[in-house]
Amino acid sequence: MYRKQYRSPLGMITLNADGENLTAVCFEDGKDYGRYIQDGEERDLPIFDEAIQWLDQYFQGKDPGPIPRYKRNDMTPFRQEVIDELLKIPYGQTVTYRDLAKAICAKRGWKRMSAQAVGGAVGWNPICIMIPCHRVVGSNGSLIGYGGGIHNKLKLLALEGVDTSSYTIPKKGTAL
Structure with missing residues (x-):
């Protein structure tokens, strides 16, 4: 598991990824943070670059289009x-x-x-x-x-x- 911090205008957001796909994106001050964010190695990854580009567009008030790849193992x-x-x-x-x-x-x-x-x-x-x-x-x-x-x-x-x-x-x- 890997993680990356993103400083948004609304506060810090943590991203998790399995190396290829996002697995969680949560506000650090949100109640879901402890539920979904896992400890992991801080690392620069292409999926994090995609996610940050998406988030940058979003927080500039633009529709960033399709979301980066994501995966959950507990998806019913x-x-x-x-x-x-x-x-x-x-x-x-x-x-x-x-x-x-x-x-x-x-x-x-x-x-x-x-x-x-x-x-x-x-x-x-x-x-x-x-x-x-x-x-x-x-x-x-x-x-x-x-x-x-x-x-x-x-x-x-x-x-x-x-x-x-x-x-x-x-x-x-x-x-x-």
């Missing part, structure tokens, strides 16, 4: 399906957990699915920003569920030009 078919839907969310737009559930139901031919099940899979995402789970909001306009911290979710959406004035921040709960 359902998680992959949710990740595939997350990757379809356009830069500068948001969707709800309910929207994601409906999209998966349509693909599977189901009548309905729990938005909470989708939320659990979204919350599993170890590649923050690049796999844009920050673009998912509650159907009531609440900015819930971001492992990088609600403060960062709000800033990422604003960076993308999303009007965040109608969104609310929970006063308590696990989303904070």
